Amino acid sequence: MGRKLLLEHINVPNINTFDVYRSKGGYAAVEKALKTLSPEDIVEEVKKSGLRGRGGAGFPTGMKWSFLAKPEGKPRYLVCNADESEPGTFKDRFLMTKIPHLLIEGMIIGSFALGAKTSYIYVRGEMMPQIRILEKAIAEARNAGFLGKNILGTGYDLELYVQPGGGAYICGEETALIESLEGKRGNPRIKPPFPAIAGLWGCPTVVNNVESIAAVVPIIRDGGEEYAKIGVGRSTGTKLISASGNLVKPGIYEIELGVPVEEFIYSDEYCGGIANGKRLKAVVAGGSSVPILPANLINKTINQEARLMTYESLSDGGFATGSMMGSGGFIAFDEDQCIVRNTWNFARFYHHESCGQCSPCREGTGWMEKVLHRLEYGHGKLSDIDLLVDVSRKIEGNTICPLGDAAAWPVASAIRHFRDEFEWHVTEPKFCLQRNYGLAHYADPLPKPEPVAV
Amino acid sequence: MSEIVKVSIDGIPVEVAPGTTILNAARQIGGDVVPPAMCYYSKLEGSGGKCRTCLVKVSKGSEKDPRPMPKLVASCRTTVMDGMEVQNITSPEVIEARKGIVEMLLINHPLDCPVCDQAGECSLQDLAYEHGAAKTRYEFERRKFERVDIGDKIQLHMTRCILCYRCVFVADQITDHRIHGILNRGDHSEISTYIHQAVDNDFSGNVIDVCPVGALTDKTFRFKNRVWFTKPVEAHRDCDKCCGKVTLWYKGEDVLRVTGRKDAYGEVEEFICNTCRFEQKKTADWVIEGPRNVSNDSVISSNHYGSLNLPPVVKKNLALQESNKEQLERFTRL
Amino acid sequence: MLKIEETTVVHDFSPHLYQQFQEIVKRYPVESAKAALLPILHVVQAEFGWLSVDAMDKVAEYLDIQPIEVYEVASFYTMYFLRPQGKYMLEVCRTGPCCLVGAEKIMKYIEQKLGVKEGDVTPDGLFSWRGVECLAACGFAPVLQIGPEYTFYENLTEASVDQLISDLTIKANN
Numbered sequence: 033m034g035r036k037l038l039l040e041h042i043n044v045p046n047i048n049t050f051d052v053y054r055s056k057g058g059y060a061a062v063e064k065a066l067k068t069l070s071p072e073d074i075v076e077e078v079k080k081s082g083l084r085g086r087g088g089a090g091f092p093t094g095m096k097w098s099f100l101a102k103p104e105g106k107p108r109y110l111v112c113n114a115d116e117s118e119p120g121t122f123k124d125r126f127l128m129t130k131i132p133h134l135l136i137e138g139m140i141i142g143s144f145a146l147g148a149k150t151s152y153i154y155v156r157g158e159m160m161p162q163i164r165i166l167e168k169a170i171a172e173a174r175n176a177g178f179l180g181k182n183i184l185g186t187g188y189d190l191e192l193y194v195q196p197g198g199g200a201y202i203c204g205e206e207t208a209l210i211e212s213l214e215g216k217r218g219n220p221r222i223k224p225p226f227p228a229i230a231g232l233w234g235c236p237t238v239v240n241n242v243e244s245i246a247a248v249v250p251i252i253r254d255g256g257e258e259y260a261k262i263g264v265g266r267s268t269g270t271k272l273i274s275a276s277g278n279l280v281k282p283g284i285y286e287i288e289l290g291v292p293v294e295e296f297i298y299s300d301e302y303c304g305g306i307a308n309g310k311r312l313k314a315v316v317a318g319g320s321s322v323p324i325l326p327a328n329l330i331n332k333t334i335n336q337e338a339r340l341m342t343y344e345s346l347s348d349g350g351f352a353t354g355s356m357m358g359s360g361g362f363i364a365f366d367e368d369q370c371i372v373r374n375t376w377n378f379a380r381f382y383h384h385e386s387c388g389q390c391s392p393c394r395e396g397t398g399w400m401e402k403v404l405h406r407l408e409y410g411h412g413k414l415s416d417i418d419l420l421v422d423v424s425r426k427i428e429g430n431t432i433c434p435l436g437d438a439a440a441w442p443v444a445s446a447i448r449h450f451r452d453e454f455e456w457h458v459t460e461p462k463f464c465l466q467r468n469y470g471l472a473h474y475a476d477p478l479p480k481p482e483p484v485a486v
Numbered sequence: 487m488s489e490i491v492k493v494s495i496d497g498i499p500v501e502v503a504p505g506t507t508i509l510n511a512a513r514q515i516g517g518d519v520v521p522p523a524m525c526y527y528s529k530l531e532g533s534g535g536k537c538r539t540c541l542v543k544v545s546k547g548s549e550k551d552p553r554p555m556p557k558l559v560a561s562c563r564t565t566v567m568d569g570m571e572v573q574n575i576t577s578p579e580v581i582e583a584r585k586g587i588v589e590m591l592l593i594n595h596p597l598d599c600p601v602c603d604q605a606g607e608c609s610l611q612d613l614a615y616e617h618g619a620a621k622t623r624y625e626f627e628r629r630k631f632e633r634v635d636i637g638d639k640i641q642l643h644m645t646r647c648i649l650c651y652r653c654v655f656v657a658d659q660i661t662d663h664r665i666h667g668i669l670n671r672g673d674h675s676e677i678s679t680y681i682h683q684a685v686d687n688d689f690s691g692n693v694i695d696v697c698p699v700g701a702l703t704d705k706t707f708r709f710k711n712r713v714w715f716t717k718p719v720e721a722h723r724d725c726d727k728c729c730g731k732v733t734l735w736y737k738g739e740d741v742l743r744v745t746g747r748k749d750a751y752g753e754v755e756e757f758i759c760n761t762c763r764f765e766q767k768k769t770a771d772w773v774i775e776g777p778r779n780v781s782n783d784s785v786i787s788s789n790h791y792g793s794l795n796l797p798p799v800v801k802k803n804l805a806l807q808e809s810n811k812e813q814l815e816r817f818t819r820l
Numbered sequence: 821m822l823k824i825e826e827t828t829v830v831h832d833f834s835p836h837l838y839q840q841f842q843e844i845v846k847r848y849p850v851e852s853a854k855a856a857l858l859p860i861l862h863v864v865q866a867e868f869g870w871l872s873v874d875a876m877d878k879v880a881e882y883l884d885i886q887p888i889e890v891y892e893v894a895s896f897y898t899m900y901f902l903r904p905q906g907k908y909m910l911e912v913c914r915t916g917p918c919c920l921v922g923a924e925k926i927m928k929y930i931e932q933k934l935g936v937k938e939g940d941v942t943p944d945g946l947f948s949w950r951g952v953e954c955l956a957a958c959g960f961a962p963v964l965q966i967g968p969e970y971t972f973y974e975n976l977t978e979a980s981v982d983q984l985i986s987d988l989t990i991k992a993n994n
Contacts, residue, residue, distance in 0.1 A: 107849075117954050118954070118956075119915045119958065120917050120954075120958050121958070122956045122957050122958050122959055124956070125956050152847075157858070157862065157897070157899045157970075158899065158955055158970055160969060160970035161970060191847075195847075195855075195859065196859050196862055198861070198862075198893070198897025198900060199897045199898035199900075199952075200671070200896065200898065201953065214854060215854035215858060215883075216854070216857075216889075216893065217668070217896040218897070222534075222535035222560065222563045233849065233852050274959060276920075276958035276959045277917055277920045277921070278920055278921070282960075282961075284959065316916075361958070363920070369920060373919075374916055381953050381954065383672065384953050385953060386671070386672040386673070387671055387896075388649065388668075388671045388673060389536050389649075390536050390537070391536070391537050391538055391591050392590050394590075394672060394673050395594060396590055398672070399590075399624060399626075425586075426586030426587070426589070429557045430538055430583050430586065430587065431538070432538075432560075663886055664888055665888055666888065667888040667891065667892040669891060669896075670896070671895070680887075680888065681822070681873055
């Protein structure tokens with residue numbers, strides 16, 4: 033069994049209430065932080081822990097905190113990004129539903145470390161039940177003296193508010209989230225300036241994912257070095273993986289970074305294998321935005337090494353043969369799934385969620401969706417496949433925010449690895465609606481790379 | 487911090503004030519190295535960054551940190567650093583990306599230039615001519631909107647819009663309050679007032695001047711004439727609302743249209759009021775300053791003034807050569 | 821867009837509603853009250869079921885912003901309804917992971933069961949349905965949610981949809 037840092041007490045009855053959470057050692061990290069550590073010490077501990085942002089980009093949280101500008105006379109803000117909407121990712125909903133006080137505890141520590149007197153948790157609007165859970169938990173914490181004026185007699189004041197979103201995936205991008213929090217359309221801002229300099233209402237702001245903030249609690253409780261002992265290399269600590277798709281046991285798993293992917297899929301401790309006795313065809317390892325990999329590239333890297341659940345190992349091989357950790361949304365596809373249909377589905381998602389501010393994303397996502405729709409329904413042409421690759425390239429890297437990349441990668445990678453299936457949709461238009469292409473060779477062991485003649 | 491920042495754009499060095507954007511540094515050089523700008527408008531705060539046509543490659547970040555920037559950057563919103571090296575037309579990557587952007591801007595554009603009042607002074611037309619492919623790869627139905635009048639003098643033809651947001655910035659920054667805005671999102675976004683309301687205040691007409699395409703047109707000029715058949719003349723009048731400095735567009739002796747005075751990048755020098763724009767259409771209303779200089783590249787110059795290419799007869803006739811000495815020298819120099 | 825009769829709908833705001841607004845506005849610095857816009861629109865929609873032009877204008881007046889700023893925001897986000905909907909809006913997730921385990925079948929079933937197309941309202945005014953993008957519950961797919969409380973229904977089957985619809989019908993008629 034791997035160590036559990038976030039979900040250790042998840043099965044304790046009523047852990048969502050303050051009293052039970054407190055009886056299990058909750059809020060000890062706040063006491064330690066506010067009474068014995070300086071804000072700089074806390075940032076240092078987070079740096080030592082090697083914690084990387086759990087929202088998708090994987091940027092070191094401690095570094096992000098240390099970049100925060102501290103001009104005189106301007107308030108600073110910590111904003112928690114709970115706008116979880118990446119297809120395949122549902123860990124934050126789980127965390128906020130089951131153990132809201134963990135997030136609140138992390139918010140208090142983070143706000144103290146950053147010198148924020150007011151902090152916001154931006155929760156996607158569809159999560160109204162979670163908003164109510166958080167609001168109740170905040171009231172409990174306030175009653176117990178962990179929020180409000182003069183927390184624990186240390187002289188530190190903090191107000192914590194929950195802000196509902198309105199239904200827009202783009203608000204998961206930090207500057208779009210800030211715009212939305214300001215009561216505007218969720219159009220990402222043009223960077224620079226970065227939020228660390230001018231964020232919410234022009235003030236220095238840090239935006240962190242729910243899981244990143246929750247992970248600060250065990251880091252402060254046990255020390256950054258202790259946290260960094262878990263994991264492999266630069267992938268330290270534990271990570272929540274949202275497992276979905278055709279698995280025996282989909283759900284949320286806290287893993288120590290470094291678990292082999294194969295073990296994660298097949299062991300009974302985790303997903304328990306592919307549902308209904310079927311075979312694995314493909315995996316999207318980090319939420320819909322990251323490149324999809326066929327079965328034979330997910331368990332082993334191109335160099336025949338076991339692929340591990342770490343930031344580095346999942347991206348081993350670059351985009352040619354690798355993928356990304358992303359936000360940890362692990363979607364498994366069994367042999368009956370159609371990759372073309374799924375790619376179309378994802379393209380529709382990005383088309384629907386594009387904010388429409390910059391031209392490549394606004395026009396390109398819709399174009400890709402239309403071409404993919406045509407391919408899926410057997411009206412495509414062989415040239416459409418190259419067209420898609422080209423359009424995805426024209427979007428990638430040319431947009432204001434990463435949504436353009438996120439829309440381009442799934443399409444480009446699906447064609448890279450499943451080109452035969454796309455071509456089959458063109459050459460056998462009658463069959464592509466009646467049956468699926470099947471597993472084909474996508475799970476066959478990869479040939480050993482031949483030694484290069486010198 | 488030093489007062490002067492040295493940068494080079496396509497190998498051409500230029501010294502600019504700190505805080506200048508790459509685009510404005512390039513405009514100081516002028517000519518071909520200036521990236522096109524469809525959404526940036528120097529007189530509108532916060533504009534730019536959206537259309538992505540001005541993307542350039544920063545091959546050297548600065549003297550201090552010479553690493554290149556990982557992605558192409560929007561030159562209109564990226565400030566220069568001392569020692570920065572920028573590639574615009576010398577980078578095949580930039581040219582390729584720009585071509586892609588133009589294609590994206592055009593896939594849902596109606597390409598109705600033959601019946602569009604903006605034709606001849608349309609930024610998208612110029613851009614497409616320079617960077618676009620001759621043929622589209624888009625085979626789906628294009629986005630369409632109904633034409634609407636926003637006010638009695640301005641028509642909005644959303645189908646042509648490229649969502650540069652300039653008109654929104656004008657309404658925010660030049661007029662007293664904004665009535666139109668961007669509704670919906672993604673490729674359903676549209677400029678609209680939501681419920682039909684007239685955009686009505688003294689400076690609303692400026693949305694026509696800032697519109698890079700034919701989405702917002704002057705109803706007093708619609709279908710009156712092609713812009714290249716009209717003669718631009720600079721004029722002014724005493725106006726209690728605005729500067730009163732305008733360009734009159736003549737056809738024969740009639741003033742067909744009044745606009746702000748636009749510079750080489752299509753930006754007005756000063757915004758003008760609706761009275762000057764829509765209601766003063768007699769020569770007697772104005773003090774004429776003289777014909778407007780029109781760029782030789784512009785289609786508007788095609789029928790007027792001294793043309794760059796001297797008629798062949800000049801080259802053959804000695805007497806004419808003598809009297810056209812200056813032009814001839816310029817011609818041979820070029 | 822809006823039907824003519826929908827543009828003239830008047831929604832009166834009760835003192836209780838304004839009280840809720842006041843509570844929300846307190847969360848932000850005084851000069852940044854516009855930040856209250858999204859939460860206030862949620863409150864208004866929970867009250868009236870959708871956002872009429874009149875309601876949005878009143879919100880604009882309350883926050884001292886231009887009406888267009890409210891229209892812009894309300895039309896950007898998918899959760900705000902600019903047209904009247906059924907009392908219960910069944911929002912079924914239609915994104916990748918849900919589709920892997922049968923969301924498309926569930927949507928077809930709901931369409932057939934309610935007898936109305938996506939976005940339309942049943943004749944009794946009780947139900948509407950639509951497909952929405954990822955609801956972040958992929959491990960419990962297929963899922964749907966119903967506002968204004970946004971209650972969640974997970975691991976949907978045809979039988980559980982039947983049960984849900986009959987429960988809601990009974991609830992509405994009592």
